[in-house]
Amino acid sequence: MRRAVSIDGVVSLGDASRVSATILVVEDEVLVRLMLADGLRETGYTVIEAAGADEALAILQSGTKVHIVFTDINMPGSMDGIGLARIVCSKCPDIDVLLTSAHQGTTELDARIKGFFPKPYDMQTVLAYIKSLFEMRDARSNSSVVKE
Amino acid sequence: MTSEDPSTTLGTILVVEDEVIIRMVISAYLRDCGYKVVEAANADEAVIVLQNPDITVEVVFSDIEMPGSMDGFALARWVRANRPGLDVILTGSVPRAASAATDLCEQGHVSKPYESQVVVDRIRRLIAARAARKKS
Numbered sequence: 265m266r267r268a269v270s271i272d273g274v275v276s277l278g279d280a281s282r283v284s285a286t287i288l289v290v291e292d293e294v295l296v297r298l299m300l301a302d303g304l305r306e307t308g309y310t311v312i313e314a315a316g317a318d319e320a321l322a323i324l325q326s327g328t329k330v331h332i333v334f335t336d337i338n339m340p341g342s343m344d345g346i347g348l349a350r351i352v353c354s355k356c357p358d359i360d361v362l363l364t365s366a367h368q369g370t371t372e373l374d375a376r377i378k379g380f381f382p383k384p385y386d387m388q389t390v391l392a393y394i395k396s397l398f399e400m401r402d403a404r405s406n407s408s409v410v411k412e
Numbered sequence: 413m414t415s416e417d418p419s420t421t422l423g424t425i426l427v428v429e430d431e432v433i434i435r436m437v438i439s440a441y442l443r444d445c446g447y448k449v450v451e452a453a454n455a456d457e458a459v460i461v462l463q464n465p466d467i468t469v470e471v472v473f474s475d476i477e478m479p480g481s482m483d484g485f486a487l488a489r490w491v492r493a494n495r496p497g498l499d500v501i502l503t504g505s506v507p508r509a510a511s512a513a514t515d516l517c518e519q520g521h522v523s524k525p526y527e528s529q530v531v532v533d534r535i536r537r538l539i540a541a542r543a544a545r546k547k548s
């Protein structure tokens with residue numbers, strides 16, 4: 265069955281303020297990325313996958329509506345997850361940033377980072393945390409963010 | 413890895429594309445049409461996915477020009493050698509690629525820029541043809 269979903273994540277439900285909850289997952293390990301993306305999609309979120317910080321920035325610069333960025337820290341490319349988080353926190357303050365890494369406590373995290381998950385993380389813990397973040401977003405604003 | 417109920421999806425498509433915006437658009441369209449989509453940013457990632465026994469892929473849709481140790485042609489040759497039953501559709505914008513792609517995969521090649529629905533039609537035909545072969 266076809267659904268009316270546009271690329272910027274706006275679901276046509278007859279209410280322009282209702283936007284589908286979109287998470288940008290940034291992870292260079294394809295199977296790790298796939299597992300988290302699958303879990304989030306099954307929960308009802310719209311998921312965009314990026315294999316590195318450069319891809320993530322290209323997505324964000326394209327104007328695609330993203331509510332949460334969940335990014336690994338240690339990734340190849342011109343920028344790691346910390347660099348990406350710094351840019352997102354300063355340029356897109358509306359986006360909540362979550363970090364994950366196999367190396368714990370090596371970096372002092374920016375106070376604007378909403379959470380850190382040491383690897384290997386428990387999927388249910390991440391899902392529950394993301395759910396609570398969306399609830400807090402709803403409480404902050406009148407526009408409701410809906411799952412598909 | 414979560415197990416998928418095969419009755420709820422039309423099949424799993426592995427989309428291999430290094431341009432993230434292009435990958436996002438075709439992947440979103442395929443999901444919208446009812447397919448489960450696995451995204452790979454290059455051929456090396458695609459091989460990791462194809463080697464995972466928990467993931468069953470019906471069709472590989474791959475770009476030809478990609479950075480990394482393998483391009484789309486090399487990936488198609490890898491699939492032919494290691495997964496002979498798996499259908500591959502190649503896409504690319506270089507004209508010379510078209511004839512080479514036709515040699516490598518029966519369904520040939522979809523020229524870039526493509527319309528998402530053209531890709532879906534091609535995938536649908538491939539999956540239907542395989543189902544017909546299985547029946548006979």
